[in-house]
Amino acid sequence: MRRSFGVSLERYGYRVTAAADGLTGLESFRDGTFDVLILDVMLPGLDGIGLCRRVRESSQVPILMMSARGDGLDIVAGLEAGADDYVVKPVDTNVLVARIRSLLRRATYAPAPAAGQAAGDGPAPAPAEGELLAFGDLTIHTGGLDVSVNGSPVALTPTELKLLLEFAAHPGIVLERHTLLRNVWDYGWDGDSRVVDLCVQRLRGKLGRDRIETVRGFGYKLRR
Missing domain, CATH: 3.40.50.2300 (Response regulator)
Structure with missing residues (x-):
């Protein structure tokens, strides 16, 4: 095989x-x-x-x-x-x-390896190049695709970063699992929602447990 x-x-x-x-x-x-x-x-x-x-x-x-x-x-x-x-x-x-x-x-738009970050394109585009997004002590620089918490850089996989950018493009808005599967994983059909759940779990471990809220029966949202 x-x-x-x-x-x-x-x-x-x-x-x-x-x-x-x-x-x-x-x-x-x-x-x-x-x-x-x-x-x-x-x-x-x-x-x-x-x-x-x-x-x-x-x-x-x-x-x-x-x-x-x-x-x-x-x-x-x-x-x-x-x-x-x-x-x-x-x-x-x-x-x-x-x-x-x-x-x-x-991973198409990944920055230099030293940055420890990577990302890809997607249906929900990131904000303007060079913009700095802040959600409490979480900051995202959309130009360099740098993510930090309390000023400390956070290394994310391309999928984790694309998922975070999807949340950041819709702060406070509940995103359903099938929407995330389509926009982040490029599934043109209903995929396994465990992929979303486990990736959100990994993001929480890196960004903070309360950063991404679970809305039972619907999906997830990034706290403003």
Whole structure:
């Protein structure tokens, strides 16, 4: 399957580096530069979830998890470890490419790596370039895509940053999960709302637990 996906992705114009186990994958990641990582949950040696955690210790590169199970255990664990999205095997190559393209779009306007930030375009555009948004002690500089809390910079993955920008474009407005799935994850259909819930949970862990409010039965909103 690894070889098959590699050949298919190369036909779409991607350069692919493959690894048969998690430890080899970690070594390849440390030795190279990658735009997207695709991690199978069931990698031998160091599994995909463990590898995801190791990568997140030093990088915000977009990560797509691939799971063989649809019961949700692997999915939730992968998203909690820091993955941006997931697909369940067996997966059609066209679906896989669509998810990769979505991840790349979110990272299109990423600033220099030293900034520790990244973001993508989306249906709800960020405010004017160079504008400084403030929500209490949370500040967002839309030109450099810098986020800070109490003056301390916060490193966000491209998906986390795009989600925050979506909230910041609609402060105090409740955004439903399916709206966030469409605008942030580029789902043209009803996707798994757990992706939204887990990403919001990660954002809260980085920005403060009370920053994003849950409106039961509807969705989430950014406190003004």
